Amino acid sequence: MSLAKITSVSGRAVNVPGNDIDTDRIIPARFMKCVTFDGLGEFLFHDVRKDPKTGQITNHPLNDARFSGATILLSGANFGCGSSREHAPQAIQKYGFKAVIAEGFAEIFFGNSTTLGMPCVNANREDIAKIAAALAKDPATEVTIDLAKLEVRFAGQAVKITLRESARDALVNGRWDAIGELIEGIPSVKSTAAKLPYLAA
Amino acid sequence: MPESLFQKVWNAHAVRTLANGQTQLLIGTHLIHEVTSPQAFGMMRDLKLKVLMPHRTFATVDHIVPTNELVEPYKDPLAQAMMDELRKNCAQFGITFFDRATGKQGIVHIVGPEQGITQPGTTIACGDSHTSTHGAFGAVAFGIGTSQVRDVLATQTMALGALKVRRIEVNGKLRPGVYAKDVILHIIRLLGVNGGTGYAYEYAGSTFDGFSMEERMTVCNMSIEGGARVGYVNPDETTFAFLKGRPYSPNGADWDKAVANWRSFASDPGCHYDDVVKINAADIAPTVTWGINPGQGITILENVPDPAKATAADEKAGIEEALAYMKLKPGAPIKGTKIDVAFIGSCTNGRLSDFREVAKYVKGHKVAAGVKAIAVPGSQIVALQCEKEGIDKVLAAAGFEWRAAGCSMCLAMNPDKLVGEQLCASSSNRNFKGRQGSPTGRTILMSPVMVAAAAVAGSVADAREVFSVS
Numbered sequence: 069m070s071l072a073k074i075t076s077v078s079g080r081a082v083n084v085p086g087n088d089i090d091t092d093r094i095i096p097a098r099f100m101k102c103v104t105f106d107g108l109g110e111f112l113f114h115d116v117r118k119d120p121k122t123g124q125i126t127n128h129p130l131n132d133a134r135f136s137g138a139t140i141l142l143s144g145a146n147f148g149c150g151s152s153r154e155h156a157p158q159a160i161q162k163y164g165f166k167a168v169i170a171e172g173f174a175e176i177f178f179g180n181s182t183t184l185g186m187p188c189v190n191a192n193r194e195d196i197a198k199i200a201a202a203l204a205k206d207p208a209t210e211v212t213i214d215l216a217k218l219e220v221r222f223a224g225q226a227v228k229i230t231l232r233e234s235a236r237d238a239l240v241n242g243r244w245d246a247i248g249e250l251i252e253g254i255p256s257v258k259s260t261a262a263k264l265p266y267l268a269a
Numbered sequence: 270m271p272e273s274l275f276q277k278v279w280n281a282h283a284v285r286t287l288a289n290g291q292t293q294l295l296i297g298t299h300l301i302h303e304v305t306s307p308q309a310f311g312m313m314r315d316l317k318l319k320v321l322m323p324h325r326t327f328a329t330v331d332h333i334v335p336t337n338e339l340v341e342p343y344k345d346p347l348a349q350a351m352m353d354e355l356r357k358n359c360a361q362f363g364i365t366f367f368d369r370a371t372g373k374q375g376i377v378h379i380v381g382p383e384q385g386i387t388q389p390g391t392t393i394a395c396g397d398s399h400t401s402t403h404g405a406f407g408a409v410a411f412g413i414g415t416s417q418v419r420d421v422l423a424t425q426t427m428a429l430g431a432l433k434v435r436r437i438e439v440n441g442k443l444r445p446g447v448y449a450k451d452v453i454l455h456i457i458r459l460l461g462v463n464g465g466t467g468y469a470y471e472y473a474g475s476t477f478d479g480f481s482m483e484e485r486m487t488v489c490n491m492s493i494e495g496g497a498r499v500g501y502v503n504p505d506e507t508t509f510a511f512l513k514g515r516p517y518s519p520n521g522a523d524w525d526k527a528v529a530n531w532r533s534f535a536s537d538p539g540c541h542y543d544d545v546v547k548i549n550a551a552d553i554a555p556t557v558t559w560g561i562n563p564g565q566g567i568t569i570l571e572n573v574p575d576p577a578k579a580t581a582a583d584e585k586a587g588i589e590e591a592l593a594y595m596k597l598k599p600g601a602p603i604k605g606t607k608i609d610v611a612f613i614g615s616c617t618n619g620r621l622s623d624f625r626e627v628a629k630y631v632k633g634h635k636v637a638a639g640v641k642a643i644a645v646p647g648s649q650i651v652a653l654q655c656e657k658e659g660i661d662k663v664l665a666a667a668g669f670e671w672r673a674a675g676c677s678m679c680l681a682m683n684p685d686k687l688v689g690e691q692l693c694a695s696s697s698n699r700n701f702k703g704r705q706g707s708p709t710g711r712t713i714l715m716s717p718v719m720v721a722a723a724a725v726a727g728s729v730a731d732a733r734e735v736f737s738v739s
């Protein structure tokens with residue numbers, strides 16, 4: 069399987085501020101009753117985009133027409149915590165996002181996103197505020213996440229980002245979906261299993 | 270060199286190092302359920318892949334099954350479709366399915382241990398974050414995403430970086446009315462909801478030594494709420510006694526060999542830990558959450574925080590957001606907060622010992638008027654045992670609805686849901702906004718006995734007072 073080498077992501081961005089945004093908020097559980105991931109994008113952040121009581125559209129950033137078409141999501145600390153559902157990164161990706169910049173990510177969410185070829189990069193709080201300020205000033209600001217230089221460029225500025233080396237390597241070398249490599253390893257899988265009593269039988 | 274259980278299990282299951290430096294890790298046991306597997310089987314078909322070790326994959330149905338409707342087709346066509354899809358996938362790929370008709374169905378994290386599938390020194394994966402539960406047996410058990418479910422189906426492995434290990438030692442005896450649930454809520458409050466990121470938690474100390482397997486499972490279950498993907502307890506005599514005679518446990522001459530092997534995986538004295546935290550059991554009190562993440566907990570005797578007293582700006586914002594959602598007054602006592610629903614169940618606290626303990630106290634009491642109380646066994650086997658012991662009758666006499674096995678009101682994928690702004694005293698593990706089915710529904714997490722006390726009092730209460738526990 070040959071996969072795209074993801075060395076950078078460029079596009080417009082939208083800021084969804086807040087810490088500890090959990091996967092239930094990203095995609096409420098009732099939308100997980102599905103046998104494929106198609107169509108999940110529509111329900112991204114559903115319960116915060118639509119007032120649950122009145123059914124009215126809220127002032128959630130994703131409802132702000134000035135940011136429609138954004139491909140980069142900006143957020144706070146511990147993004148994607150909670151349930152391990154891959155439905156969350158799938159919904160983000162299916163909605164049209166290609167990358168997420170946040171102060172930090174929950175472990176499982178980070179891994180799931182990387183496997184989908186959607187970089188999740190960490191920036192510090194001050195730098196996220198700078199990007200957010202630029203977006204607030206001009207929603208059309210072009211943002212570039214550079215995985216080679218590990219920086220984000222926007223509105224003539226550049227800030228440092230971090231990304232776990234194993235994930236960075238997987239993305240830039242087109243190995244973010246491990247399945248091909250894992251299949252190659254099957255002969256060794258069998259010999260490892262043969263040495264373990266509970267699997268040898 | 271002395272090694273931790275995590276290192277030993279990891280090394281025994283490491284197949285090779287991948288190009289990006291991650292390890293291709295053998296997953297000995299793969300558990301699947303209806304919500305996160307259908308998409309993975311879809312990917313398998315697209316890529317024309319076979320399941321490598323169908324005999325090491327076990328399926329059950331838990332999230333979507335209605336708990337008050339036993340006959341198919343279910344009223345909800347989507348639930349029925351997911352049920353049918355799992356049946357079809359298991360039949361086509363040759364996977365054992367603990368379907369409802371087998372009498373062994375239940376929440377995946379209850380079924381594995383019950384069947385003796387969950388064993389020490391093994392690796393386990395499941396497309397569900399509470400897979401950490403199985404660590405109670407000294408297994409290294411990971412919650413994984415759907416793409417990884419595909420990887421494990423196709424190759425019995427996944428790509429992973431090693432974790433650091435934090436030993437959390439709890440010593441001493443818990444005070445009366447304090448349970449395993451309080452221990453883990455206390456730990457998460459102490460270390461934070463992301464304090465465990467990058468770590469496996471090793472739970473140890475005399476409190477854990479004295480714990481039953483069910484209590485160990487309750488704690489390991491919520492490791493993920495503390496940010497740790499893996500949580501485990503070293504296997505000991507309690508572990509072996511639990512496993513003896515279970516359907517998938519080794520028997521005859523194999524049993525002794527297996528026990529010796531299991532024992533060898535326990536952490537060596539003097540091994541390296543990346544961090545150590547020590548907690549005194551006597552410092553733990555009945556704990557409840559007040560906010561919208563499981564780290565926002567206080568003891569039943571404390572007051573809800575006041576944002577005005579917060580020192581950092583984002584702490585203040587976090588408290589304000591949580592209080593606004595929960596409709597709680599800053600600085601007010603949590604005790605006395607009126608509840609609408611009481612839920613006892615889930616993979617955290619839906620086991621036999623949980624219902625036994627509740628029945629012991631609730632006998633002779635009545636659920637307060639206006640409170641909807643439901644008790645949902647975590648598996649058909651738990652249900653049957655409770656029914657044999659008359660626990661269902663005791664709970665029903667007190668005013669609880671006794672339901673069929675499933676995840677029920679832990680999350681919103683079956684008909685058991687909060688309505689509007691209802692507030693639920695819940696023995697489950699997550700209090701996120703909208704978690705229990707209503708986008709404005711509110712959850713307060715606590716131990717099952719505390720839920721029972723809240724049900725009886727009609728408000729968040731101290732079970733030690735309600736039930737005169739001493």
Ligand code: SF4
Pocket residue numbers: 331332376377378397399615616617675676679680697698
């Ligand atoms: S009981 Fe709740 S947490 Fe446990 S598996 Fe079911 S939905 Fe998940």
